[in-house]
Amino acid sequence: MGRTLTDxxxxxxxxxxxxxxxxxxxxxxxxxxxxxxxxxxxxxxxxKVKAGKSTLLNALVGERLAPVDAGECTKVVTWYRDAxxxxxxxxGTDGSLHELPVDRRDGALxxxxxxxxxxxxEMLVVDWPSQSLRIATLIxxxxxxxxxxxxxxxxxxxxxxxxxxxxxxxxVVYLMRHLHAADAEFLEAFRGQTVAQTASVNSLAVISRADxxxxxxxxxxxxxxxxxxRYRSEPALRGLAQDVVAVAGLVAETARTLxxxxxxxxxxxxxxxxxxVEASLLTVDRFVASDSPIARAVPDLVxxxxxxxxxxxxxxxxxxxxxxxxxGVATPAALAADLVQRSGLGELRDALDRQFVxxxxxxxxxxxxxxxxxVVQDDPVSGSRALSAELxxxxxxxxxxxxxxxxxxxxxxxxxxxxxxxxEGARLLGAVGAGxxxxxxxxxxxxxxxxxxxxxxALARWQEHAENPMLGRAVTGVCRxxxxxxxxxxxxxxx
Numbered sequence: 001m002g003r004t005l006t007d008x009x010x011x012x013x014x015x016x017x018x019x020x021x022x023x024x025x026x027x028x029x030x031x032x033x034x035x036x037x038x039x040x041x042x043x044x045x046x047x048k049v050k051a052g053k054s055t056l057l058n059a060l061v062g063e064r065l066a067p068v069d070a071g072e073c074t075k076v077v078t079w080y081r082d083a084x085x086x087x088x089x090x091x092g093t094d095g096s097l098h099e100l101p102v103d104r105r106d107g108a109l110x111x112x113x114x115x116x117x118x119x120x121x122e123m124l125v126v127d128w129p130s131q132s133l134r135i136a137t138l139i140x141x142x143x144x145x146x147x148x149x150x151x152x153x154x155x156x157x158x159x160x161x162x163x164x165x166x167x168x169x170x171x172v173v174y175l176m177r178h179l180h181a182a183d184a185e186f187l188e189a190f191r192g193q194t195v196a197q198t199a200s201v202n203s204l205a206v207i208s209r210a211d212x213x214x215x216x217x218x219x220x221x222x223x224x225x226x227x228x229x230r231y232r233s234e235p236a237l238r239g240l241a242q243d244v245v246a247v248a249g250l251v252a253e254t255a256r257t258l259x260x261x262x263x264x265x266x267x268x269x270x271x272x273x274x275x276x277v278e279a280s281l282l283t284v285d286r287f288v289a290s291d292s293p294i295a296r297a298v299p300d301l302v303x304x305x306x307x308x309x310x311x312x313x314x315x316x317x318x319x320x321x322x323x324x325x326x327x328g329v330a331t332p333a334a335l336a337a338d339l340v341q342r343s344g345l346g347e348l349r350d351a352l353d354r355q356f357v358x359x360x361x362x363x364x365x366x367x368x369x370x371x372x373x374x375v376v377q378d379d380p381v382s383g384s385r386a387l388s389a390e391l392x393x394x395x396x397x398x399x400x401x402x403x404x405x406x407x408x409x410x411x412x413x414x415x416x417x418x419x420x421x422x423x424e425g426a427r428l429l430g431a432v433g434a435g436x437x438x439x440x441x442x443x444x445x446x447x448x449x450x451x452x453x454x455x456x457x458a459l460a461r462w463q464e465h466a467e468n469p470m471l472g473r474a475v476t477g478v479c480r481x482x483x484x485x486x487x488x489x490x491x492x493x494x495x
Contacts (some may be wrong), residue, residue, distance in 0.1 A: 003396050010037055011367040012390055015352070016291050016372045024340050026375060034370045040137040041360045042168060042367075043352070046155055047175030048182070049143030051247040052208040054303035057140050058176060059252035059345055061132045062354075066140050073111045075118035075142050077158050082134040083127030086132055089116075091122045100124075107257060135357055139169055144182070169353060170363040171356045174241070175208040186239035202363055202405035203241045204351060208244040210344060211316035216281075221248060221344060233413055242355045242408055243482035247344040251317040255339035263332040264412070265301065265309065269318070270325035274299040277322055299438045300404075358434035362400040369394060399484055403429050406481055417478055428458060428482050436489055452493040459486035 016439060017030040034172040036042075037195045045053045054066035065080055067073045070432065081443055088100040088111055103110045111124065141155040158167065176183045187203050199491045207213070207228055214220025224246035231237055231244040240330075272294065278292035280287045288306045289293065295301070313321060321335060340346060356363060372391055376384040395401065407429050410422070417425045426432075428439050437446050465471065466479035 005365045005400055006037060006362070008394055008398075009365040010034055012372055012387065012394065013037075016375060016387050017129070019381065019387060020375065020379075026379065030371065032377065032467060033368050037364050037368060039137070039364075040134065041363060042139060042170045043136045043169075043356065043406070044139040044141055044158070044169035045175065046141045046172055047144065047208065048177075050176060050235055051143065051175040053143070053175055055209060055253045056173075056247065056249040056348075057138050059247075059249060059256050059343075060138060060349070061128075061130055062131065063128065064253070065078065065126060065128060067109075067111065071115065073124065074120075075156070076121045077125050077142065078124040078126060078140045079137060079139040079321070080126045080130075080133055080140070082130050083152060084129060085109070085127065085382055087127040089125040089127075090116065090190060091125065092118055093122045094115075095122075101425050102178040107259070113129065114446060118368065129192045138351075144485075167367075171202040171204070172366050173206055173352070175206045177207070178208055179213070179234060187237070201242065201401070201408060202324075202356070202366070205237060205241040205244045206233070206348060207244065207246040208249050211248040211251065211314065213246075216309050216315035216317075216319065218316075218323055220316055221246065221342060223342070224248075229245070232411060236411075243351050243411065245348045245351050248314075248316060248347050249343075250314045251320065251339055252313075252343040252345035254312045254317060254347070255336045258332050258336045258339075261333055262309070262312065263335060266335070267319045267325055268298055268301070269294065270322040272327070278319075281319055284310060284338075287315070287318075345373070345429055351378065354431075354433055359400075359404070359430070365398075366401070399481075399488065402481055403485060406478065407431055410478075415474060415478060417475060418471070422459075425462075425482050426484050428462075436493055439485070439489065448493060448495050450484060452490065453494055455486060455489040459483065459490055462486055 007139070013030050013034045015205055017027045017034070019025040020030065030325060038233075040221070045057050047053050052268060054068045057066045057080065058064050058068070061080065066078065068334055086102050088098055088102055088109075090098040091111065092098065098116075100111060101115065103112065109126070111126075113121065139158075141158060144155055157170070174183065174187055183205075187205070207224055209223035210228075211220040213227060228244045228246040237244065251399060276293040276297050280292045289295070290303060290304045292306075294306070295303075317339070320339065324338050329338055354442045369391060372387060374393070376387050408413070410417070410426055410429075410431075416422070424441070427441055429480065430439055432438050435444075436451050437444050440446075440451060440458060444448060462479055462482045466476050466483050468476070468479075472481065
């Protein structure tokens with residue numbers, strides 16, 4: 001097997017550490033970047049206050065780890081990573097480390113800073129055994145546009161690539177309730193101009209709390225998905241996000257952490273006349289009121305319990321859950337699976353897997369190259385010119401980066417293929433998955449000979465397209481990129 005992009009990035013980092021060996025701090029930081037290449041993908045979750053970041057993070061992990069209520073912890077950048085044992089570490093702004101107690105209440109992790117102020121905390125690190133965190137370390141960031149200017153600045157300092165050091169995140173999931181100019185400005189700031197010159201390769205936008213778009217109606221997600229499709233071609237987002245996905249975060253979180261007792265209560269609600277349930281759910285206040293129609297139908301369900309149900313499910317989740325149980329969903333596991341599917345969480349996980357997880361090595365290498373670029377740009381020394389030349393060679397010659405940029409441009413409509421070629425072209429570039437079978441449109445279990453034969457066929461077809469003078473210069477340029485992808489597949493899959 002030839003030298004990979006990861007190998008090249010690792011070698012460049014080591015060369016840079018050697019060039020800057022007399023600067024102990026810079027050399028140590030570069031060696032840290034070498035170690036980072038072997039870590040899981042680092043995925044940051046960002047957005048304005050009340051966008052639902054912590055709720056969505058909990059849904060992705062399948063555990064209630066991130067605090068969703070306003071408190072000192074929500075003002076601090078918090079890392080959630082897989083580990084053999086549970087633990088919470090507070091890192092002070094002075095670099096000091098403090099182990100905090102692991103406390104769970106009602107299934108949720110509660111973090112007590114022990115009297116420390118958020119201003120004195122650099123970050124929190126939560127270690128938790130989790131298959132989800134084994135795939136990607138998740139980083140919860142304080143809300144942007146907070147009433148406290150300093151809280152929002154913490155997120156900007158962590159994620160903005162123009163600070164003294166590049167961001168510690170390999171990719172970002174940006175949550176928004178509606179598209180505002182400030183959302184586009186943040187994504188523009190996060191975009192790494194050096195490696196992604198014309199389109200973002202490491203950002204994904206999420207319409208969070210998507211059920212609110214339809215007023216909590218059972219069909220609210222239909223409207224939300226339509227808006228997500230429109231946002232994908234919105235000029236303000238074009239080139240700033242790889243995709244836009246709609247998710248009802250609260251329903252997704254509750255589905256991943258559903259309790260038997262909650263299902264029992266929902267089943268009792270579903271047995272009541274539909275009109276009484278719907279009348280109670282017209283407003284939040286009506287559902288929890290002592291004279292609510294549901295209070296008369298289910299007297300044992302006191303207002304405090306109804307308020308707790310609303311906190312866990314929301315109006316949309318309660319309407320959807322009772323409807324599904326009426327239609328025959330008979331177990332907590334079946335309800336949870338249905339709620340996950342209808343919440344949009346499955347679509348988000350597919351998008352994360354397709355665009356980030358399967359391209360982990362490319363995004364990690366990108367972070368490494370950004371680190372070298374920042375060092376040689378900020379502190380040129382003897383030997384840094386050679387580093388810059390090798391960096392430029394990798395950036396311009398790495399086909400993996402070219403693929404990512406082209407995919408983003410195709411999604412945004414900045415470039416276009418004829419309708420007869422667009423689906424196959426995007427698929428070959430990795431739009432539906434980075435693996436050979438996904439690129440070639442074959443089943444995951446396809447054998448090596450079938451894969452190699454399909455790659456040869458694709459290569460021949462796209463060579464013809466690239467040489468077709470009727471397609472125009474821009475289209476043939478895209479075709480040549482696809483040809484290079486096919487050549488790589490043929491070489492990799494040769495039996």
